[in-house]
Each structure stands twice: as structure tokens, then as C-alpha cells.
Amino acid sequence: MYAKVIVDVPANQTDKLFDYLVPEELERFISPGMRVVVPFGSRKIQGFVWEITTFTSLQKVKPITELLDPFPVLTPEMMKLAEYLANETVCFLITALQSMIPAAIRAKPKKMLTLTANKAELPPVLQAVFGKQHTLEWKDLPHEKGVLQLVKQASENGDIDIDYVVSDKTNKKIVQTVSIHPDYRGEDVQNIVGNKAKKQAAVLQWLQENAGSAAIAVKQLTKELHTTRQTVLELVRKNLLVLEEREEYRDPYQSRVFQEQERPALTTQQQHVLQPVQQAVHDKEHMTFLLRGVTGSGKTEVYLQAIEKVLAKGEEAIVLVPEISLTPQMVERFKARFGSKVAVLHSALAAGEKYDEWRKIHRKEVQVAVGARSAVFAPFEHLGLIIIDEEHEGSYKQEDHPKYHARQVAIWRGKHHNCPVMLGSATPSLESYARARKGVYKLLELKERVNNIAMPVVNIIDMREELKKGNRSVFSELLLEKLRTRIERNEQAVLFLNRRGYSTFVMCRNCGYTADCPHCEITLTYHHTKRQLKCHYCGFEEPMLQRCPDCDSEHIRFFGTGTQKVEEELTKLLPEARVIRMDVDTTKRKGSHEKLLQSFGRGEADILLGTQMIAKGLDFPKITLAGVLAADTLLHLPDFRASERTFQLLTQVSGRAGRDKLTGEVVIQTYTPDHYSIQHAKTHNYEAFTLEEMGHRKRSGYPPYYYLALLTIASEDVVQVIQTSEKIAAYLRQSLSSETKVLGPTVSPIARIKDRYRYQCMIKYRNEPNLTQTLQVVASHYQKEIASEKMFISIDMNPQMFM
Numbered sequence: 001m002y003a004k005v006i007v008d009v010p011a012n013q014t015d016k017l018f019d020y021l022v023p024e025e026l027e028r029f030i031s032p033g034m035r036v037v038v039p040f041g042s043r044k045i046q047g048f049v050w051e052i053t054t055f056t057s058l059q060k061v062k063p064i065t066e067l068l069d070p071f072p073v074l075t076p077e078m079m080k081l082a083e084y085l086a087n088e089t090v091c092f093l094i095t096a097l098q099s100m101i102p103a104a105i106r107a108k109p110k111k112m113l114t115l116t117a118n119k120a121e122l123p124p125v126l127q128a129v130f131g132k133q134h135t136l137e138w139k140d141l142p143h144e145k146g147v148l149q150l151v152k153q154a155s156e157n158g159d160i161d162i163d164y165v166v167s168d169k170t171n172k173k174i175v176q177t178v179s180i181h182p183d184y185r186g187e188d189v190q191n192i193v194g195n196k197a198k199k200q201a202a203v204l205q206w207l208q209e210n211a212g213s214a215a216i217a218v219k220q221l222t223k224e225l226h227t228t229r230q231t232v233l234e235l236v237r238k239n240l241l242v243l244e245e246r247e248e249y250r251d252p253y254q255s256r257v258f259q260e261q262e263r264p265a266l267t268t269q270q271q272h273v274l275q276p277v278q279q280a281v282h283d284k285e286h287m288t289f290l291l292r293g294v295t296g297s298g299k300t301e302v303y304l305q306a307i308e309k310v311l312a313k314g315e316e317a318i319v320l321v322p323e324i325s326l327t328p329q330m331v332e333r334f335k336a337r338f339g340s341k342v343a344v345l346h347s348a349l350a351a352g353e354k355y356d357e358w359r360k361i362h363r364k365e366v367q368v369a370v371g372a373r374s375a376v377f378a379p380f381e382h383l384g385l386i387i388i389d390e391e392h393e394g395s396y397k398q399e400d401h402p403k404y405h406a407r408q409v410a411i412w413r414g415k416h417h418n419c420p421v422m423l424g425s426a427t428p429s430l431e432s433y434a435r436a437r438k439g440v441y442k443l444l445e446l447k448e449r450v451n452n453i454a455m456p457v458v459n460i461i462d463m464r465e466e467l468k469k470g471n472r473s474v475f476s477e478l479l480l481e482k483l484r485t486r487i488e489r490n491e492q493a494v495l496f497l498n499r500r501g502y503s504t505f506v507m508c509r510n511c512g513y514t515a516d517c518p519h520c521e522i523t524l525t526y527h528h529t530k531r532q533l534k535c536h537y538c539g540f541e542e543p544m545l546q547r548c549p550d551c552d553s554e555h556i557r558f559f560g561t562g563t564q565k566v567e568e569e570l571t572k573l574l575p576e577a578r579v580i581r582m583d584v585d586t587t588k589r590k591g592s593h594e595k596l597l598q599s600f601g602r603g604e605a606d607i608l609l610g611t612q613m614i615a616k617g618l619d620f621p622k623i624t625l626a627g628v629l630a631a632d633t634l635l636h637l638p639d640f641r642a643s644e645r646t647f648q649l650l651t652q653v654s655g656r657a658g659r660d661k662l663t664g665e666v667v668i669q670t671y672t673p674d675h676y677s678i679q680h681a682k683t684h685n686y687e688a689f690t691l692e693e694m695g696h697r698k699r700s701g702y703p704p705y706y707y708l709a710l711l712t713i714a715s716e717d718v719v720q721v722i723q724t725s726e727k728i729a730a731y732l733r734q735s736l737s738s739e740t741k742v743l744g745p746t747v748s749p750i751a752r753i754k755d756r757y758r759y760q761c762m763i764k765y766r767n768e769p770n771l772t773q774t775l776q777v778v779a780s781h782y783q784k785e786i787a788s789e790k791m792f793i794s795i796d797m798n799p800q801m802f803m
């Protein structure tokens with residue numbers, strides 16, 4: 001019996017199945033989808049069993065070293081999906097797999113040294129290195145040439161054995177528990193331990209009274225009774241208590257009590273959109289729905305009730321939400337409805353926590369998975385529905401390999417399981433909307449807010465006029481006045497500042513010099529707390545400049561506005577305002593995001609000032625004002641989606657205001673008040689915006705009229721980059737159909753990162769069945785250069801970013 005194995009080495013040469021002999025004792029247990037340890041060259045590495053066969057064309061096959069799982073970690077569906085992704089996104093199969101399973105499941109091989117000779121026979125240096133130990137990990141060796149030389153010598157002499165050991169990283173959390181031995185249950189404690197052992201008696205007494213036959217965690221016991229572990233273990237030694245080890249999940253939401261929530265009766269329009277989804281769930285029919293519902297129209301409630309239907313059928317559901325709107329508030333709505341049936345997956349979880357949530361799914365202990373992008377891989381086997389909330393969000397596209405889009409995976413899985421997929425948003429992406437208009441997706445609409453609450457009134461402020469009036473502040477007069485009235489009326493406001501493009505950069509007012517990163521073509525960002533300049537791409541840092549390096553002027557300052565600076569100005573202008581600032585700096589610590597939001601929810605602040613993370617999902621009744629400080633910052637990015645992103649963002653931010661009984665207002669500050677994305681955001685007119693934007697896309701040949709693929713070529717050698725890019729472009733032009741346009745090569749918008757020059761080719765196509773194959777040929781043609789890290793070629797199908 002042989003196993004065909006995918007090895008955990010992401011490289012061109014290893015991107016295929018390797019044959020291994022299945023040792024006889026494993027024959028009964030092994031099956032596809034299990035992890036194994038296999039010899040590979042001189043190493044031992046992890047792999048996944050792909051197939052079991054009785055035939056191999058090889059002369060000599062090495063045996064599998066170890067089987068790591070009693071059950072497959074990959075379902076047959078996941079294996080097929082990995083193959084699909086590897087092919088569609090042009091990446092290695094193992095790379096696709098790696099993003100589908102929790103990191104904890106990927107075992108890392110360790111290089112271990114084991115003493116085989118008598119220690120006294122070793123050179124004194126090595127004796128000292130080993131100390132009292134018998135084995136050592138390679139990475140713990142002192143990295144001195146002499147030591148390594150001696151180790152090598154000793155290994156050649158056979159005194160030290162060097163081997164790779166694959167240790168399973170899937171450390172489960174083990175809890176020790178005790179229970180009263182069945183023979184002594186209910187018996188008088190005095191009779192069992194006598195009078196002397198008072199502490200032990202207390203433990204037994206407590207267990208008799210409170211636990212009965214139940215097992216109690218030793219930790220809990222010692223805490224409850226202010227006693228020691230020693231005392232408890234003594235009782236175990238006397239055979240009065242039974243010690244057991246129990247596996248426990250690390251549940252980040254453990255300490256929170258979720259109030260059961262009654263489900264509201266749906267409004268007529270909600271019922272109207274829910275009905276066809278429920279029907280598809282019932283019929284087990286694969287369809288993709290696009291739910292376009294204005295902000296506050298009750299989309300989430302529709303999701304919840306659709307899921308109820310799925311659970312009632314005994315099936316499972318996945319709900320994707322963007323990482324930043326995976327707020328406690330959001331999680332709470334699902335936990336309150338479905339309780340312990342819900343697993344939550346997001347990147348803020350520790351590796352162990354993620355693994356535990358994943359295992360709950362794998363073991364069928366939960367039926368609903370709520371999470372960010374990668375939750376689309378939740379290994380359910382009876383999927384009844386997949387929901388993608390805020391489907392337009394760019395974060396659903398993974399920017400590393402495999403460069404997949406969650407929507408694409410969701411639809412693949414929907415087809416596999418014969419179940420519906422529901423995409424929801426107040427501002428669907430143009431691609432999805434176009435598909436819905438063409439009937440590929442089924443369009444469902446919620447045009448009004450729940451309870452007929454009015455959409456907020458939007459004021460557009462021309463900041464050029466403010467400057468003419470002599471107002472140099474980042475706050476317009478109107479915004480400031482409206483903030484003031486919120487404080488007076490004890491209402492709340494959110495203030496949004498786009499982080500991207502608006503971070504602080506340094507410029508000389510005398511000669512116009514800007515401080516740039518010496519390795520990347522990008523301005524350095526000023527960090528106030530450390531008074532340093534930092535590059536966001538490579539991490540380069542230097543102290544803030546005191547004088548201009550070009551003209552020696554002292555008038556060198558930072559420009560632009562960060563949230564910190566806005567906060568400072570805000571407290572000067574409105575000293576009475578209580579402000580909570582939410583940005584990457586204030587939410588670094590685990591749980592701080594949640595704490596800040598809770599505090600705001602309790603009314604401990606008047607103004608929530610923040611970046612992208614406050615734009616979405618917030619549902620606080622007292623927010624009656626939403627302010628956007630600079631609406632243009634997104635408009636000027638070199639990206640054909642800039643207008644679309646601006647419209648989406650303005651709509652989302654506006655959507656935070658006036659969601660309850662109090663009427664909402666919005667103030668948008670801008671230098672380009674006439675831009676159509678700002679004008680249509682003012683009137684909440686998604687259709688009008690879409691119509692206008694579609695025109696632009698059609699004229700310039702962008703999605704949804706054309707598909708895109710982006711090739712980026714990077715190297716330290718600028719001549720090599722240019723020559724290679726030109727060769728690749730020529731090859732593509734010759735291989736692809738004549739309707740397909742190959743643009744470039746041109747310099748990437750960020751021309752250099754980490755000293756590597758970057759060029760790109762853009763492919764625009766409508767129908768190109770052989771495209772991925774052609775791109776694969778390109779990638780493998782340059783595999784030597786790529787493997788030696790001389791050159792980088794990145795292939796991005798349907799790119800979301802163009803930097």
C-alpha cells in the first residue's frame with residue numbers, strides 16, 4: 001500500500017504528489033486528509049495524505065515515519081477546494097492548504113541533537129553545551145563557529161545523533177479534575193479521613209456537598225477553598241479522589257454572559273427578502289442572492305432568521321463579516337440568538353483559541369461559524385447557507401498567496417453543497433451589482449430603514465471656502481457647531497478620519513523637501529509618541545529631522561493630520577468634549593477595541609474619533625451625528641476603484657447616525673464637493689452612483705466590463721526587472737487572444753519596496769480560458785530566479801490593490 005503525499009514545502013519542485021510506503025501497522029488507519037511525517041531528503045517534514053493506492057511507478061519508496069492524526073483533518077471537500085484554489089489563483093497546492101487550516105495544525109520540524117556516546121568522551125566545550133541534558137535543539141546551540149564545527153565532528157564520529165523531529169503543535173488545553181471515588185460518595189467525611197487532616201476533610205466535605213459525582217477542576221477547587229494543590233493530590237494518592245484530565249476549549253467569550261434575545265417580528269420588506277432565501281435553503285438549491293439594504297434596514301435580522309431555518313433542518317451556516325466589524329456587538333447578536341451553537345473565528349484570537357474554535361466545527365459541536373475572511377473555510381460538512389455581510393469590502397480578498405476572494409470560495413462551496421449564498425451590503429461592489437442586474441445573482445432589496453426611520457440629512461462642506469474665511473482648523477464651523485449641540489443635548493457623535501493617505505508626512509516649508517524612505521518609494525510617517533519617522537512598508541526608522549537635509553532650513557514640519565493631532569485640536573476647541581480615540585495605536589492591546597466601544601456605548605464619551613474601524617457595523621442609538629473630516633483622501637489613490645471606495649465609505653459612515661428614534665445628521669468635509677461620489681452619497685443614491693460609475697468603467701475598460709489580472713515583477717536589479725517584464729509582456733501578447741489587452745510593463749505605483757524595483761503588467765480580458773495556464777508557464781519559467789530570491793513575480797487574479 002502506498003500513500004501519495006503533498007509535502008509541506010512551498011516550492012515549484014515539490015508542488016506535486018510524492019509516493020511513500022504505508023507501513024503495515026498503519027494500513028488499517030490511514031486515509032486521505034490525514035497529516036503524516038515523512039522523510040524528505042535528509043529531513044523529516046509534515047505532509048498531507050492525498051491518495052491511497054496499491055501501485056507506484058517508483059523503484060524505491062521510503063516509508064511514512066509517523067501518522068499524526070487518528071481522523072482526517074481535511075474533508076474530501078477541502079481537498080478539492082485546495083486544488084481549485086491552487087489552479088485559479090496560480091499558487092502551490094500546499095500554499096492553498098496552509099490558508100485553509102489553523103496555523104496550530106501545521107507542525108514545525110525541529111532539528112534535535114541527541115547524545116549517543118558517553119558525555120565524558122565529548123570535547124569539554126560540547127560537554128558544557130549539553131550541561132545536564134541529553135538532547136538539545138539545534139536552534140539553542142550557541143552560534144559560534146567553533147561549537148558548530150565540534151558538533152559536526154561529533155556527529156561524524158557517531159557521538160551525537162542529529163535528527164529532525166516533527167512535533168505536533170496542536171497543544172490542547174488540558175485541565176485536571178477530581179471527583180470523589182465512587183466507593184466513598186455520600187459517606188461521612190469524618191469516617192474517611194479522620195480528625196487530623198482538617199484541610200483534606202474540608203475538600204472532601206465541599207465536594208460531597210457541592211459536586212456529587214461531578215468532576216471539578218483542581219484549580220477551581222484550590223481557589224474556592226483557599227487550599228493547596230498538594231492537599232488535593234494527597235487525597236488522590238489515598239485513592240479517595242479520582243484524578244482525570246479533561247480537554248478544555250479556550251473560549252475568549254467564556255466570561256461573557258449573552259442575554260438571550262427575543263427575535264423581533266420581521267417587517268414586511270424583511271419578510272419579502274427572507275422568503276426566497278428560506279425557499280432555496282429548503283429546496284437545497286444553489287443560488288447566489290445579493291441583498292442590497294440601506295444602512296439600518298435590518299439586514300442582520302434577515303441573516304439571523306435565515307440561519308434559524310438552516311439549523312432547523314439540521315444543517316450548518318457560515319457568516320462572514322469584515323474583520324473590523326467583527327465587534328463584540330456583532331458577535332453578541334449571533335451568540336444571543338444561537339448561544340453555544342456559534343463558533344467565532346477572527347485574527348485577534350490567539351493561535352490556540354483559533355484552533356479550539358476550529359475543532360468545535362470539525363467535531364460538529366457547533367453549527368454556526370461567524371468570522372472574518374478565512375472562516376469561509378470552516379470545515380462543515382452539511383452546509384445549508386453561506387452569508388457574506390458587507391460583501392463589497394476589500395478585505396475579503398487575501399493579499400498573500402493564495403490570493404483568493406472569499407466570495408469566490410463561498411460560491412464554490414455553495415455549489416458543492418447545493419446551498420444558497422447570500423451577499424449583503426448597503427453598497428454592493430459594482431461587480432456583484434452588475435451580476436445581479438444580469439440575473440446571475442438574484443437581487444433582493446431593502447429600501448427603507450426599519451420602522452421607517454429617516455435616512456440622515458447630509459451636509460457637504462467645501463473646505464476651500466473655510467480656508468478663504470480664514471478657518472485653518474481641520475474642523476469646519478458647521479461641524480464644530482453641530483458637535484457642540486450634541487454635547488449640550490447629551491447625544492453622541494462619530495468622527496471619521498481616513499488613515500490611508502492622511503498619515504503625517506514631513507515636508508520642508510522652505511524648499512519642499514519631503515522625507516522619504518531610502519529603501520522604498522514612499523514618504524515616511526511621523527510618529528508623535530516616539531518622535532520618529534517610520535516607513536510603513538519596510539519598518540525603516542529614523543529620528544525626526546530638526547533641519548532640512550537639503551537647504552538646512554529649520555522650517556521642516558510634519559503635515560497632514562493623524563487622529564492624534566485631531567484629538568489634540570478637538571480638545572482645544574471643545575474642552576468640554578469627552579473623546580474616545582480609536583485607531584491602530586489605541587487598539588493594539590488585546591481587548592482594547594472592545595473596551596473602548598463598550599465605554600462609548602455606556603455613554604462615557606461624547607465623541608468617538610477613529611479610522612476605518614469605526615465606519616462599519618456600529619449600532620448605537622444615541623449617535624445622531626457622523627462627521628467625515630476629509631472625504632477626498634481616498635479619491636486620489638491610484639486605483640480605478642477610488643470613487644467606488646469613497647462612495648461606500650461615506651455611505652457607511654453616514655449610516656451610523658440616527659439609527660434609532662433620534663434623527664441623524666452627517667457633515668462631510670471635502671475639497672472636491674462636486675465629485676459625483678460625494679454628491680450621490682449626499683442623496684443616498686446608490687443607483688445613480690452606480691450608473692455614473694459604470695459609464696466610467698465601460699469607457700476605460702475596467703471591471704465589471706473586463707476582468708483583470710495583475711503581474712508584478714520585482715528585483716534589486718533594475719535592468720533585470722525591465723528586461724524580464726518586457727519579455728513576459730511580449731510572451732503574454734503572443735499567447736493570449738487578440739481581444740485581450742496586455743498593458744505595460746510600467747512602473748508600479750510604489751516603484752520600490754525594500755530596495756526592490758517594481759514593474760507591472762496588467763491584463764484586461766473578457767474571455768480567456770487559458771489564462772491561468774499561461775500565467776503558470778510564466779511563473780515556472782522563472783522558477784530558478786524566484787527560488788534564489790533574485791526576483792519576485794506575483795500574480796494576482798482580480799486584484800483589489802494596485803500598489
Ligand SMILES: Nc1ncnc2c1ncn2[C@@H]1O[C@H](COP(=O)(O)OP(=O)(O)OP(=O)(O)O)[C@@H](O)[C@H]1O
Binds near residue numbers: 294617
Ligand atoms: N424587524 C425588526 N423589528 C424591530 N427592530 C429591528 C427589526 N429588524 C432590525 N431591527 C433593529 O434595527 C436596527 C438596524 O438593524 P441592523 O443592524 O440589522 O441593520 P443593518 O441593515 O444590518 O445595518 P448596517 O448595514 O447599517 O450595519 C438594529 O438595532 C436592529 O435590532
Ligand SMILES: [Zn+2]
Binds near residue numbers: 513550551552
Ligand atoms: Zn529644505
Ligand SMILES: [Zn+2]
Binds near residue numbers: 535754
Ligand atoms: Zn521602507
